[in-house]
Amino acid sequence: MTGIDSFIKKLETLDCGGLYGKDFFLTWEKSAAELDAVFTVAGALRCLRENNIAARLFRGGLGVSVFRDNSTRTRFSFAGACNLLGLAVQDLDEGKAQIAHGETVRETANMVSFMAEVIGIRDDMYIGKGNAYMREVSRALEEGWREGILEQRPMVVNLQCDIDHPTQTMADMAHIISHFGGVEKLRGKKIAMTWAYSPSYGKPLSVPQGIIGLLTRFGMEVVLAHPEGYEVMSGVERIALENAAGSGGSFSRVPSMAAAFAGADIVYPKSWAPYGAMEKRTSLYERGDTEGIRALEKELLAQNGTHRDWECTEDMMKTTRNGEALYLHCLPADISGLSCKEGEVAAPVFDRWRASLYKQASYKPYIIAAMILLGKFKNPPEILARLAKRKKSRRWS
Amino acid sequence: MTGIDSFIKKLETLDCGGLYGKDFFLTWEKSAAELDAVFTVAGALRCLRENNIAARLFRGGLGVSVFRDNSTRTRFSFAGACNLLGLAVQDLDEGKAQIAHGETVRETANMVSFMAEVIGIRDDMYIGKGNAYMREVSRALEEGWREGILEQRPMVVNLQCDIDHPTQTMADMAHIISHFGGVEKLRGKKIAMTWAYSPSYGKPLSVPQGIIGLLTRFGMEVVLAHPEGYEVMSGVERIALENAAGSGGSFSRVPSMAAAFAGADIVYPKSWAPYGAMEKRTSLYERGDTEGIRALEKELLAQNGTHRDWECTEDMMKTTRNGEALYLHCLPADISGLSCKEGEVAAPVFDRWRASLYKQASYKPYIIAAMILLGKFKNPPEILARLAKRKKSRRWS
């Protein structure tokens, strides 16, 4: 297996010890080498699987999933990642709407963790709450472990919060790297992260924020476009600017999809909710103001409705570099004339890119498994080498 | 283990290569040798388990279950089968009532399958929809696999659709074979698949259809009985006729339970809904016509109520061959005076046959596991021989 060897060799050159024993919350808290290590281990795990080699590093242990919002693809990605490494998934179903806090979080975190190696959390509903909740869980686990309550320190993996969606954007990035034939090919490439119209409302901001927070680290020209009033968190924009400065790329905001698409190598047109509105919604929920929530929903849908021209059409695609930009979406997309009357993307564009979009999604289980492996094992290159050498078949043949 | 050897020897004589890489939708799409292979592998797996030999052919991998209708026994059978082979079950909960289609099916099928080896689907609620849905999933998986999105092609197993219920009827058949001491003993035996009264409504037609579609292949005299208006799909009746012609048996319809029971070797009295009414219900659901659904329900219960005499009583049982016909039911049964006032079967009949009925159900996990093994592994006799030779214990002792 020459394939696996090159992954291991690459990994040996990367200083990724900082991932060990830590949670994975935001990509911008990790070094470039650490992110590279995630891509590399994900590639290695995929390579092992393709060569029918099992990667069960755990003989037992639980992977706890906490989905505080509906999820199919992330749920299956997490389940697949845990299973790949030998963990059994146990779901913690707390009910979707409640915002837990304090004592309850601390206690629950410990109670579900006696046999847990990893806890994957999706909590993206409320601005200012999701990521904070994960860190509260993390602190509780840290304390429980230091006090000898937990025999191991479960790792927390952010499966989407109000700020970032690292398992999604890292999978997106793995797809981009594969598409362009290497991370070194990305320097100077233009990516358009742009708002698009949707007849639904309240979609999380974690993808656009995660994308500008991650893709600015590879020397790319990252352009963010959205109608007025659809601003993302200003803190993340600052991070994007800093990243761009550090990586020799750029980050800028333009007022139209057209400006963003012009000459772009990659486009990521996707709907999201205005940050301010999401803040407002969060406090309405906290006050239990059903009337106010309904009024806000109506208002937001009306606001969306004034931007129906923000659609990724074939004509728009033609304006990208050679008319051949890579089209990305985290799925499911609102497809005009298919899943809705008017939506984020024209049916022919989506149709042409379907296989590529599915491929994009296929990286997620490996990205999650790589995060777990790097967070839980001290010497990842050696672990991979031992797996490759052992050659235990993943399934009989 | 002489037991396992005889299964392997038998399997070697059967041309079952056609099962490899394929889904399992309808028994009449499979050859006689292929069906025989399923019975044989199911027997072999049971024999291995009884001898405390593990059959985990997978070291990881997901078995995805999709239950679009309530289920306990099929859910546990599928879970047991997956577990026996080393797969972890992950449930896809889409909500029961919705009829998904097109883009959504294609996308979801791929998104849940990155790590999946098998997808078990129960979708029996709507005439013309259930089996069609499974085939749509199958096409999406085939495409996803050809396009390199999926690294393996997950197999689809029909856990009950609007047309057939192959894992049930194959388990029934395994029980029949065991009861009569061999498939060759069944030639000329009379089986009465007959409607029975139930105070509930809307029960699927997949069991009676599956039974006449399967049991006509073994040279048996298959008799279908039901009140006027409770016809099953005519297409399946045609298949039953063809099967009977091919196997040297017969298929006929009689207008009363009495005529069906007379001299029967096996009886299968069970309620089902009129085919036409189920078609009507499907379109009512599609239109979201709650009023119409309620009216139809009332009408169907009234219609059922005129056939309360279709009950499997001790007196009826006495009319079978020597009064000793094998009594079958897929469970749960509507037992008169026990689970309802008047129902499909008299309590003393049920009580006398309880152990046999439970035994009948016990074949299902092995049948499902056999379908998976034959669909996923190229050389089943060799696989079984290796398992038997390895002799890894299923549990310590």
Next chain:
Amino acid sequence: MTGIDSFIKKLETLDCGGLYGKDFFLTWEKSAAELDAVFTVAGALRCLRENNIAARLFRGGLGVSVFRDNSTRTRFSFAGACNLLGLAVQDLDEGKAQIAHGETVRETANMVSFMAEVIGIRDDMYIGKGNAYMREVSRALEEGWREGILEQRPMVVNLQCDIDHPTQTMADMAHIISHFGGVEKLRGKKIAMTWAYSPSYGKPLSVPQGIIGLLTRFGMEVVLAHPEGYEVMSGVERIALENAAGSGGSFSRVPSMAAAFAGADIVYPKSWAPYGAMEKRTSLYERGDTEGIRALEKELLAQNGTHRDWECTEDMMKTTRNGEALYLHCLPADISGLSCKEGEVAAPVFDRWRASLYKQASYKPYIIAAMILLGKFKNPPEILARLAKRKKSRRWS
């Protein structure tokens, strides 16, 4: 590993064969040696895990969980225990409110058990029903196994019923033993099992009953305190008296928390519902008397409200032996000023004991796993010795 050796040596001295092939319903149905064996095996399993040694005695097989009441900690404890031993958990979700019986119980018990090694049941909602239900399941399994329907006899583990909560109280006891440095140190120690105020109603009686039924077996001075009208089952009090007589300890009832706490070595202040009210509620539910249930709820809350002074405060804690009694709770607790305005325990007391409380809970997965191991394997000391000798790592390192 000298640690594991001492557990094995101890286990060899204990006559625990009576646990093999049996269910675990009530602690007082087990001998002192058998209970000691559970603590010993739990300790051994914890020791193995801490030494990174896998304890997967099963290569496949299901652990069925039946939760007829909400549960997080017990659910995760059962899942952790099953996973530790190599079983996959499959949940049987019957809906919470229904009281199943007769035919349905017998049938379901068999249908979910074809591949099951253990069935964990929580059914504590209805007085006179929960434990009875478990025994009904057990009889069905016994019959199914004798009749050859089930190839193995799944063991039933009581995860909380209307009478006892053995996995909780055994975990509590393991914590007590660890805290005091050995079971022999407990002789003469005073434990106060006392009612405490809660603004909620209808909490099960299984913990106070389980505690007086278990702790009276170790020569301790067990004191039960509660307001008038909050009596526990008289049958369990009788058992506590008998136990105390047999073990050289004592059991008595006092009318105030103050009397119970005075000089106590251990305190367990916890709310529960009056036994009589729970009986009444059960029959209201059986009759489907929603109006009556609502009225009873109101009445019970008002009754509770007259005992707000039954709170475990710092001042109360000072009255215990040297002001240093071990504070126990099965969690979650109603903490005054934190999870409610007035509750079972003052926030500073809870806060001071939090780590200890979490540690107390951490024994439960091991207790459950020990019950399973002793119920399913004939020669536990040999099994443990083989695990220790094999030294298969639980996770790579």
